[in-house]
Amino acid sequence: MHYRFRIPTAIAAALMILGCGLARADDKAALDKSFDALKTYDFGTNRDDLKAIDDAIVSTHGDAAACLELEKRLAAVLSTSASRDAKDYVLRSLRVIGTAESVPAIAALLEDKDLSHMARYALELNPSPEAGKALRDALPKVRGQLKIGVIGSLASRHDTESVAAIAASLTDSDKAIASTAAHALGAIGDADAAKQLGDFLAKAPDDVKPAATDAYLACAEKLLKSGNKSEAITIYKSLMGEGEPKHIRLAATHGMLAAQGLKN
Amino acid sequence: MKQRKQTTNRRDFLATAATTAAAISCPYIITSSALGAGGKPAASERIVMAGIGIGNRGNDDLGSFVGRPDVEYVAVCDVKKGARESAKRRVDDHYHNKDCKMYGDFRDVLARTDIDAVHIATPDHWHAIMVIEACRHGKDVFCEKPETRTIREGRLMVEAARRYQRVVSGGSQRVLEDYRGVTEKCYSGELGTIREVSVECGPPSKPCNLPGQPVPADIDWDMWLGPAPWAPYHEYRVSGSYNINGTSWRSWQDYSGGGMTDWGAHKFGGAMFAADVRDQGPTEVFPPDGKEHKWLTYVFASGLKFYHTPGHGNMDPVGTPGERIDPKPFPQYKGSGGLPGDFIYCVRTREKPFRDIEYAHRTCSVCHLGNIAYELKRPLKWDPIKEVFPGDEEANRFLDRAKREPWTLS
Numbered sequence: 171m172h173y174r175f176r177i178p179t180a181i182a183a184a185l186m187i188l189g190c191g192l193a194r195a196d197d198k199a200a201l202d203k204s205f206d207a208l209k210t211y212d213f214g215t216n217r218d219d220l221k222a223i224d225d226a227i228v229s230t231h232g233d234a235a236a237c238l239e240l241e242k243r244l245a246a247v248l249s250t251s252a253s254r255d256a257k258d259y260v261l262r263s264l265r266v267i268g269t270a271e272s273v274p275a276i277a278a279l280l281e282d283k284d285l286s287h288m289a290r291y292a293l294e295l296n297p298s299p300e301a302g303k304a305l306r307d308a309l310p311k312v313r314g315q316l317k318i319g320v321i322g323s324l325a326s327r328h329d330t331e332s333v334a335a336i337a338a339s340l341t342d343s344d345k346a347i348a349s350t351a352a353h354a355l356g357a358i359g360d361a362d363a364a365k366q367l368g369d370f371l372a373k374a375p376d377d378v379k380p381a382a383t384d385a386y387l388a389c390a391e392k393l394l395k396s397g398n399k400s401e402a403i404t405i406y407k408s409l410m411g412e413g414e415p416k417h418i419r420l421a422a423t424h425g426m427l428a429a430q431g432l433k434n
Numbered sequence: 435m436k437q438r439k440q441t442t443n444r445r446d447f448l449a450t451a452a453t454t455a456a457a458i459s460c461p462y463i464i465t466s467s468a469l470g471a472g473g474k475p476a477a478s479e480r481i482v483m484a485g486i487g488i489g490n491r492g493n494d495d496l497g498s499f500v501g502r503p504d505v506e507y508v509a510v511c512d513v514k515k516g517a518r519e520s521a522k523r524r525v526d527d528h529y530h531n532k533d534c535k536m537y538g539d540f541r542d543v544l545a546r547t548d549i550d551a552v553h554i555a556t557p558d559h560w561h562a563i564m565v566i567e568a569c570r571h572g573k574d575v576f577c578e579k580p581e582t583r584t585i586r587e588g589r590l591m592v593e594a595a596r597r598y599q600r601v602v603s604g605g606s607q608r609v610l611e612d613y614r615g616v617t618e619k620c621y622s623g624e625l626g627t628i629r630e631v632s633v634e635c636g637p638p639s640k641p642c643n644l645p646g647q648p649v650p651a652d653i654d655w656d657m658w659l660g661p662a663p664w665a666p667y668h669e670y671r672v673s674g675s676y677n678i679n680g681t682s683w684r685s686w687q688d689y690s691g692g693g694m695t696d697w698g699a700h701k702f703g704g705a706m707f708a709a710d711v712r713d714q715g716p717t718e719v720f721p722p723d724g725k726e727h728k729w730l731t732y733v734f735a736s737g738l739k740f741y742h743t744p745g746h747g748n749m750d751p752v753g754t755p756g757e758r759i760d761p762k763p764f765p766q767y768k769g770s771g772g773l774p775g776d777f778i779y780c781v782r783t784r785e786k787p788f789r790d791i792e793y794a795h796r797t798c799s800v801c802h803l804g805n806i807a808y809e810l811k812r813p814l815k816w817d818p819i820k821e822v823f824p825g826d827e828e829a830n831r832f833l834d835r836a837k838r839e840p841w842t843l844s
Contacts (some may be wrong), residue, residue, distance in 0.1 A: 179619030183483040200605065213643060213644065213646055213665065213666050214436050214643065214644065214645025214646070215642040215643065216643075217641055217642075219474075228809075228810060228811050228812075231810070231812065231828060255643070258663065262641075263671070265835075266828065266831060267828070286839070287663060287664065287836065287838045287839060288663060291663065291836040293834060293836075294543075294834075294835075294836040295830065295831040295833065295834065295836075296831070297827050297830075313596060315839040315840045316839060318839045319836075319838070319840070319842075321842070322836075322837060322839070322842030322843070322844060323836055323840075324844065325843075325844035326834065326836070326842075326843065326844065346840055350840075350842055351844040353842065354844050356844065357844035364836075380570065381440075384570050384597075385596055388597070391593070391597065415572070416572070416573035417571075417598055420598065420599055421597050421599065422596050422628045424596075424597070424599050425597075
């Protein structure tokens with residue numbers, strides 16, 4: 171009787187192992203097929219051809235080795251002659267699973283006028299320090315709108331290490347770059363950023379002053395939130411003068427009330 | 435000349451009133467007698483408005499504002515030449531003049547010092563940048579739903595509104611108007627403590643890989659894309675039709691959260707209202723797993739649950755009807771004229787509107803959390819105070835997305 175029950179269990183276990191193996195083989199075959207499709211992927215081709223990669227991004231969560239293997243495979247596509255759209259797809263995928271491993275391959279695209287944005291798409295919320303460093307390293311190399319993009323991404327990362335480098339752009343002859351630099355310092359909002367903005371505001375050109383003033387207010391909010399009440403009050407007081415636009419004085423008044431613990 | 439001076443004096447008055455309000459910690463009510471006798475305020479007392487994004491919904495909003503006697507509508511802005519010309523004709527016909535100005539770039543609208551407020555009805559991926567810039571320029575804002583494309587955008591919009599003490603209203607008219615009956619029962623205590631709410635709305639949006647088409651002469655494609663990733667023009671990317679079947683921008687991830695946000699902004703908004711949690715958020719989100727969770731499930735710290743039930747029901751709160759609960763005051767629109775009227779009233783009184791941007795952001799966050807859970811296909815923990823996924827670095831990457839240069843969110 172015992173013997174009769176043991177055989178089916180063993181067969182079931184063997185079948186399960188065989189099934190898992192076949193499923194993994196199927197997954198690998200599907201993934202290979204999707205990576206093949208990526209070679210000719212472009213706008214208008216079938217997005218479903220890449221589904222196995224989408225599925226692998228989800229299924230490798232929690233499996234560091236499998237995820238790393240997938241990341242490396244994706245990053246390798248970036249140095250091939252795959253289309254802009256294919257690389258766009260890769261960068262969107264690396265946004266989800268990218269680590270320090272893929273940063274060099276992505277960073278190489280920060281100066282590419284067509285792919286710089288999507289390179290930032292992959293790097294901006296990649297928590298590895300290498301991602302931040304790659305953006306900082308790109309800052310002196312990029313120009314014009316690409317510079318605006320890189321500054322914006324450093325701002326989104328609240329990258330305190332880039333305060334000095336961003337502050338250097340406050341005096342850029344391109345008003346858009348200068349204004350972006352100002353807003354970025356406001357987004358970072360630490361004492362160092364506040365000092366840079368305060369020093370700059372004393373001599374800011376009219377067309378950058380609004381951005382710098384907004385950023386200075388943003389710094390005050392962050393300083394207040396982090397317990398630096400006296401520094402915040404100093405900023406608010408400096409923006410309450412008659413020469414400031416009315417909505418700035420209103421914002422500074424509101425800030426002063428908040429600093430005093432009063433609601434309005 | 436005299437009218438312009440009077441208009442300046444009115445704006446000075448409102449700004450001073452707001453400052454005074456800040457100092458004495460209470461809203462300042464402008465009585466109807468102060469605004470002028472009869473039904474129509476003096477020209478100097480009208481709120482000067484402009485519209486940004488005048489497609490299907492934008493046109494509806496334009497109609498809500500231009501028809502008001504207490505609004506002076508002066509400008510329209512759209513990246514499509516045909517849309518702005520059509521909108522200008524509508525405004526000019528209303529006023530029997532040719533004074534409405536047209537713009538293709540919203541920054542030119544915001545730079546005008548005579549404009550007090552704007553309504554925004556562009557595709558969702560533009561909302562945050564426009565609302566924040568409008569606040570920086572001292573404008574009050576009525577922004578269509580879904581007000582945000584990402585969770586981080588929403589928080590930054592609230593910060594800008596608060597920094598400049600701007601009235602920023604979201605745009606879901608359905609929260610109160612469609613669900614008044616059932617939500618009144620929630621606030622009256624008739625349904626007891628609300629334990630769960632089922633919400634029917636469509637699925638998340640999808641990635642778009644449409645082929646390119648020639649760009650029509652009358653659209654500024656680069657400006658239409660704005661902060662979204664570059665892609666070739668296709669009519670099904672641009673169409674503002676209300677479906678999410680792949681023939682409109684609402685279908686695609688780069689511009690919209692799909693049905694989850696397009697109708698979710700209404701229906702999860704209704705759920706938040708019904709359960710009286712408009713300033714809160716869940717602490718866990720579970721995608722459907724075919725086992726314990728039949729539907730996408732949100733769990734709040736109080737035990738309250740929301741379910742996303744596509745194809746089933748509407749916005750259906752379930753409580754404990756036999757439980758004795760004291761009634762709570764039922765939030766209503768202020769002023770007259772629905773949600774747009776509530777906004778205009780609050781522009782005058784500097785109160786927070788019914789769909790204040792904090793409530794709008796919280797509602798959209800629920801929608802976005804659902805989309806993230808659907809995409810990652812696993813349970814998520816959420817900290818609604820810090821607005822992060824604690825210890826979940828992968829999920830935190832979905833809090834925002836890098837903006838295409840030269841557009842930034844900072």
